[in-house]
Amino acid sequence: MLFIMLSGKWPAKQRKIAMLVNQVNLLQRKFEYCSPRLVARHDLKFALKLARDAIVSQSNRPAESSSVNSLNETCVICLEDTDRSQIFSVDECQHRYCFSCMKQHVEVKLLHGMVPKCPHEGCKNELLIDSCRKFLTSKLIETMQQRKLEASIPxxxxxxxxxxxxxxxxxxxxxxxxxxxxxxxxxxxxxxxxxxxxxxxxxxxxxxxxxxxxxxxxxxNPNPPAEDVKLKFLASRSLWRQCVKCNHLIELAEGCYHMTCRCSYEFCYKCGAEWKDKKATCSCPLWQEENIWLEDHQDDEDEDDSDYDDDFY
Structure with a gap:
């Protein structure tokens, strides 16, 4: 579905998907030649490795004679030429990315309850809090400290x-x-x-x-506290799912049924069955259309109203 949108055969109506398609189109214009190909799921890692190798080979090209260019460095995530003062180097592995990409990477990991690690594929080095103060807000630093504390306790x-x-x-x-x-x-x-x-x-x-x-x-006191009863009722009514490993409650706002809890346990949101080796152990569908096109439906409703006046966990 996404490939069809990227190839221009089907317009992207959902705001987030449309933004993604626009970003891909902008990146395509940076190349002398670009031909999109649909890659099978099991070949994805190989395709990503080829792409990253190509990006690294370009970013490590000999420095230009111009003194202005020598002060810039290409971020291998966004492919933008960035002032070297705005490039972050991971302490242990020395992989380098711009502050903007690092901030987005850390925010997503913290949102999913995970301890942020180096964005480089296969790199397991955790990011140090003191180093991340260069590009994170004080609130994100506090959240990162909490995530590290949670991860340090079995x-x-x-x-x-x-x-x-x-x-x-x-x-x-x-x-x-x-x-x-x-x-x-x-x-x-x-x-x-x-x-x-x-x-x-x-x-x-x-x-x-x-x-x-x-x-x-x-x-x-045989019955649970009133607050627990209310929470259980709300979870049942809202179709929340509880992680069987850490009991954390998860709500699916939009997206597929493949859930990854903050404790790293993976399961199916629809039935609760465990995912093993990135594969489902149940026969549930991967998604439902109303969860994927949630914003589209909301936009349609807003447009209907305008005729009269105007997740993830």
Whole structure:
């Protein structure tokens, strides 16, 4: 479908797709000759490798005699000549990209709950926070710190503060050591959040139930809190899917059913079946048209209204 649009046989109506097609057309004009070809999915990596090798060979060409050109460097992602002061070099591998492309790359990875790594294909080097301060906003830096913290704590060690105004992520070992230094190591004593210092039950994962055992508390409170009930109802009504590995809730705003959770677990949004080696283990369709053309339908509705007056997780 996308190839048909790029070849000009079918106009792109969705805003994001139209922007992509326009960007590809602009890039095509930079070449002396360009002939688009539809590549099979299993040949995609080979095609990308050829493309990257060609780009690198062009960007590493001998420097021009002009002093102006010598101050510029071609970003191998956007193919734009950029002032070298605006080029970012990854600390470990020294792969180089412009600030604009790096910012977009990091934003997408953080949005998907992942720790950003070098954009170069096959490179596993993680980006350092201090180095990324050159092109990231303070809010993105804070999000990146949170993602690195989440990734540093194993799933079996993660624990969250039960107080809604805090909800700090901690490791069980961290909580036990912090509480032991303050109140002792007895199982019956409350544990303390390292951030808000609120007392909570390590076994029940709820605010501290003073004067009663865990068994008594669970017997007197058999039903989940009202907030949890509301969340479960909202998730069911909105058709949200919960990751079976980390229990994170995911909402499909638009796109295909292949989900990649922030914990890196891949599954089918429609039925929850796991994806293995980038392949589905279920027979569900890859997408539904209303999810792919969501913006088109909305644009059509807006146009109809104008006749009278005017995801991803």
């Amino acid at each position: 799933l079996t060690e993660k624990i969250y503060c039960p107080y809604p105004r805090c909800s700090a992520l901690m490791s069980k070992t961290e909580v036990l050591d912090y509480s032991h230094s303050l109140m002792g190591s007895e199982q019956s004593v409350p544990k303390k959040c390292v951030k808000c210092h609120g007392l909570f039950c390590f076994s029940c994962k709820v605010p501290w139930h003073s004067g009663m055992t865990c068994y008594t508390y669970k017997r007197l």
